[in-house]
Amino acid sequence: MELKVDQELCLGCGNCVVSCPVNASISPEAYGGHGPKTEDVIMMVENGVVKLFNEDKCKRCGTCPLFCPTDAIYLE
Amino acid sequence: MRFVEIYILKINISVINTHGVQMPKHIVSGLKYLTAVELIRDGLSQKEVAKILEMDRSTVSHYLNGRNLSWNSIEVAEIITKFCPRDFLTLTYALLDNSEKTRIIVKTCSKKEFQANIEESCIGCGLCADTCLMNAIVLDDLKAHIDSNWCNGCLMCRDVCPTNSIKILEVENGC
């Protein structure tokens, strides 16, 4: 199973970026709502849509889909 | 017919080519003959032998007097009994397609003795018992127990054992 993104649906709100516990471990400023400072994180918003940088780091805990308002990020 | 297709092919080539074409039922007759001889030697009556092998008593009598049976069949059967234990057992099972008679024939005609031991690492999954064509294995208190009297040394149980707990040794009896 993999983490996937439908960029058509994405609003670029960044909820997934800041809710992801793995992102917060890699880039602590993400915990609490700031944008991550490194491209080592799993996902980040770029040009208004979320982009997956390191989907292999995903542990499939299901947190980001829980917070995504448009089901643009999902596990399949 | 669980295990045996490949063995039949192998044996068709190695045995039957050298001894002329043999119908499976002829080989079966040969195996029954050899078994009957052994059982009579062990002191059983012709009646008892007939019952065990599910034959007419008169047929047993004919066999023992060398009638109604080609010597060729006996030769082939003898060669089969000298195969490695697994080939002997699986081929016999394929020929007879009868578990109980296979057990009797293989046990009676096997010249080898085996000592089977199950180690403490056995988890009692029962795979060996389900595999054993000699029905020599039972489970008791989550551990398999092999009746060495019935073990013919085919090692199929050892091969399926997930914990590598079965050790089977051939008993050297001086011959």
Add this chain to the structure above:
Amino acid sequence: MVANTKEVKENDICVQRISPEEKRELNFKDDICIGCGICEKICPVEAIDLGDIGAIERNEIDESKISVDEEKCVLCGMCSSACPVDALELKLDDKSIKEMDEYPQLIKSAEIDDETCIYCKACETACPREAITIARILPDRSKLVTGEIEIDKDTCINCGVCEEMCPADAIEMEHHLPTSSDPTISSDINVNKDKCVYCLICKKSCPVDAIKAVCRSCSYGEYDLKPEDSEIEGSSFIDDDACVNCGWCEEICPVDAAKVEKSYAGELDVDLEKCNACGACIDICPCNVLSFPESTKPGEIVEKLKKDENFCIYCGACENVCPVEAIDVKRTDVKFTPTKSKSWKKQLESLKT
């Protein structure tokens, strides 16, 4: 070879091996599974894999919490014996190994003693698995009070004051819409004596003194009330399928009627430095051990995660689901019934960490 067959129905799994001697069948029930992964750990042939239980528990994906490789499974039943919630069950010739003495069984129980139980329903409310049902029959209210009440219907003006004031809803008026021929709101008034508690509010509030009432309990004490009339009857029921032996019922019971025995003992450690409060552990925990703390005053910064280890069964589901390895579940003891098999004993003991 005697080959295994596998059948997956919805998310339940059934693996079978049928030989002339015996039928072995392993059943997995997904809705009972708590995602602890103990089956994966104890399997001697590595036939079981725990799935992405975080995403599964949060309904992000629909699949079984575990997968069983029927090519590897030897149907030994160790997973069935070690499963803390009986989501896995091995049957030999249709008889469960959980009913066989030669197989070691986890020692666990949850019981409510109906003799002691006061049917307060505290356990029913607290149970995180909704496994407890308390059925209770309350005493008749009319038997707990005694008195007399009478409404003088000739004096009564059907104003409805007593009906509005009555705390027990015991006054019943025959309401109708006022018309020009009968511009009142009610045609009759009666007292339901099964509901009346003789508090005398109606009598005191009636503007025309139409109600005569007296409470005998107050004036004469409680001498004429039978104690057995005030008894609450009931029965308790614990659904074994849902119960995980967490101990909430035992903890919350005010009269010690609930007794729980857990099969695993250990320690639950949360590294709050590593935790990023994703809540996956809270969602997967079958025992409501973990929660987000709530602030008690504005501006208060609370810890990321709170644990109440009293209720932990040390199953390890939270550790499995944590994406940042902030949780460590140590198992120091596994309680199971005696077995003669050294290999089973060793394998069960290996669950200690």
